[in-house]
Amino acid sequence: MNRTAQLRVEPLEPNMKNHPAFRLLFATALACLCALSWGTMSAHAQPRAQAFLKERHDLVRSILKAPAKNPLDLQARNARLTAVLHDLLDYEELSKRALQDQWGTISPAQRSEFVGLLSRLVERNYQKSLESTLDFKIRYAGEVPGQNGVVVQTLARSKTNGRAPEVAVDYTLVERSGSWKVFDVTTDGVSLVDNYRSQFNRIIHKDGFDALLGRLKKRLSSDNDLL
Amino acid sequence: MRRARTAKLFLLLALYAGAAVLAPAATAQEASVRPLDLQELTALAEHHSYGLKAGEHAVSAAIAQLDEARISPFFQFRARGGLAWVPDANGVSGYTPDSYNQLNRAFGPGLTGSIEGALPLWTFGKISAARDAAHAGVRAAELNRELTRAEVRFNVRRAYFGLALALDAKQMISEGLPKLQQALEQLDERLKNREPDADATERYRMSTTLAEIKARSAEVQHLESVSLTALKALTGLANVEIPACPLTPLPFVPKSAREYQELARKSQPMLRLLEAAQTARHAELDATSARFFPDLALGLSVESQYVPGRTPYAFYTPLTLGAAIVAKWDLDLAGNYFRTERARHKLLEVHEQRSLAAEASDVNIAEKHAAVIDASERVQAWESGHRDARRWFVTAAQSYQLGLITVRELIEGVSAYFKARFAHLQSMYDLNTSVSGLEQAVGTSLLPDAAFRQRCDEDPDED
Known part of the structure; x- marks a missing residue:
């Protein structure tokens, strides 16, 4: 009874000041955030960018809903998903914007290696969390012109747990050769490009560009993963 | 702060104890089959409340007493009647041929009946005082019922918000x-x-x-259990499920404490109850003072009788009618003086009690108001803290996925997010319960009932 009273009366905050943390991580919330960052993108327009994104989103969902009865089916399904998302995401533009300060100073080979590593890491991450996208309702809230393209605003809410907080995911797209490409995803106000830029700059200024490549490679070779 | 915590703990214990007592009755009821929002649960609790049912009967009893006070003074009549097997009576008043031995005489039925009473003409305020006292009794019963209703509402809201907090925290921990x-x-x-x-x-x-989270998890489960038990007992349902929506703060913009104190003077049921008690005491004093004076009334009587035999006249009058102005005066004047003094002091006692209650109400409202302001400011602070911690969390997750930060940095970000989210939830719970407490203290709705609904808005265009 006392424990409950403490919980009711006193916010956790004061009790936790002296503790390293209320260290949770996690799963659904985090998986959702990650999944939504990459898993809900789609195809054409009316508003055009939004329609494009929605079409791609529906395509991803339809692929995910298709039964995969054996490992071969699963492999084929993942390959289709990878193709759809690879076609949707502009990794080079993402890399260029994230390495804004260094992009001009590195060699074409380094750029190519960097884009390759980034795309493989991103694809691996979304592969892990794609299934969970089916657990979300996506509401398209419209599109607005952004500084570097068109921003399609969406809100994702868990279908399985109504108590999970809603997640705002904005996609920034540009139209190239008649096709739309996503190059930035803003999750609850956090721009992927801005975040990557900040992290990349920190590492490059401290240890150099090769150290950044080293970290990406190490991550790619590691199976040790919480997310 | 410690006193406030103690008071909250006491209320929780009281709620739990009440729930335990009422639980057996609840199990007999139909289980709820769908999630019920706060508004629906409040309506069910009001329907189920034994206290409110008792209050309804008390109001009906008081109304009956008022009706009696209105009608009864004008029906102060009494009827008498008799039937007997008696010897017949013959002759006239100066002579009768009947034998002294009555057993030799013929017997037959004898009848007698009368109605007599008085219609009050002037009672020097006794009747109106009784009516005023009965009227105050009705008012008091109604206000008692309102007090009970406010208590039921507050208990349901507190249990509901407690359950919502527990479920949100549970969801967070399970993640x-x-x-x-x-x-x-x-x-x-x-x-x-x-x-x-x-x-x-x-x-x-x-x-x-990890150990701390497990301990918190146990606390959350306890809170869920207590809140759920309370809701079941309050509503009489065997199972209660609430909508799966995140806890949201009530859209309440607090005014100054002074405004709520002034509002309470007009609407607080306890203060109005004492006002009704004062009216009743005043009526009692009027009635006692009026007893120094006589009652004037119109006396009326009708009498009829029948005996067997040949008695053409003089032995009896078959029908007698009577009417007269009568007065009735209780001459215990000295005794009545002391009764009047007693009534006067009783009136003054209630008057002082009312002043005391008004002061206590001011203090209570100031305390509740301070709790609302405190919780409201915490909600605002944690809204911002929660938002920033969430951004930290997202940033850490994105960076971790690329191997740009360590597990420790990731856990720090996520830890900050969950900590901020829990503090935000707790502040919303505190705000919602303190607003409900302020509403109970003021004695009138401070928000429309719909604001307490706590149901998710459905988005029709969602896929």
Whole structure:
């Protein structure tokens, strides 16, 4: 009874000041955030960018809903998903914007290696969390012109747990050769490009560009993963 | 602050005890089959409340007493009647041929009946005083019922918000706990393999955090159990389920404490109850004072009788009618003086009690108001803190996925997010319950009932 009273009366905050943390991580919330960052993108327009994104989103969902009865089916399904998302995401533009300060100073080979590593890491991450996208309702809230393209605003809410907080995911797209490409995803106000830029700059200024490549490679070779 | 916590604990215990007492009755009821929002649960609790049912009967009894006070003074009549087997009576008043031995005479039925009473003409205020007292009794019963209703509403709201807080916290913990356990297992494995970047200190930190989360989880389960039991007992339902929506703060913009104190003077049921008691005491004083004077009334009587035999006249009058102005005066004037003094002091006693209650109400409202302001400011602060911590969390997750930060940095970000989210939830719970408490203290609705609904808005265009 006392424990409950403490919980009711006193916010956790004061009790936790002296503790390293209320260290949770996690799963659904985090998986959702990650999944939504990459898993809900789609195809054409009316508003055009939004329609494009929605079409791609529906395509991803339809692929995910298709039964995969054996490992071969699963492999084929993942390959289709990878193709759809690879076609949707502009990794080079993402890399260029994230390495804004260094992009001009590195060699074409380094750029190519960097884009390759980034795309493989991103694809691996979304592969892990794609299934969970089916657990979300996506509401398209419209599109607005952004500084570097068109921003399609969406809100994702868990279908399985109504108590999970809603997640705002904005996609920034540009139209190239008649096709739309996503190059930035803003999750609850956090721009992927801005975040990557900040992290990349920190590492490059401290240890150099090769150290950044080293970290990406190490991550790619590691199976040790919480997310 | 400690006193406030103690008071909250006491209320929780009282709620729990009440729930335990009422629980057996609840199990007999139909189980709820769908989630019920706060508005629906409040309506059910009001329908189920034994206190409110008792209050309804008290109001009906008081109304009956008022009706009696209105009608009864004008029906002060009494009827008498008799039937007997009697010897007949013959002759006239000066002579009768009847034998002295009545057993030799013929017997037959004898009848007698009368109605007599008085219609009050002037009572020097006794009748109107009785009516005023009865009227105050009705008012008091109604206000007692309102007090009970306010208590039921507050209890349902507190239990509902407690359950919502527990379920939100439970959902949050269920997201994090397995992942932290997984992280710990991974770290253990790395330590076992003597990997160079595996840190034993980090292991202890993670393990301690895990223990704390498990302890919090137990608290949350306890809160859920207590709140659920209270809701079942209050509504009489065997099962209660509330909508799966995140807890949201009530849209309440507090005014100054002075405004609520002034509002309470007009609407607080307890103050109005004492006002009704004062009216009743005043009526009692009027009635007692009026007893120094006589009652004037119109006396009326009708009498009829019949005896067997030949008695053409003089032995009896078959029908007698009477009417007269009568007065009735209780001459215990000295005794009545003391009764009047008693009534006067009783009136003054209630008057002082009312002043005391008004002061207590002011203090109570000031305290509740301060709790609302405190919770409201915490909600605002944690809204911002929660938002920023969430951004930290997202940033950490995105960076971790690329291997740009360590597990420790990731856990710090996520930890900050969950901590801020829980504090935000707690502040919303505190705000909602303190607003409900302020409403109960003021004695009138401070928000429309719909604001207490706490149901998710459905988005029709969602896929």
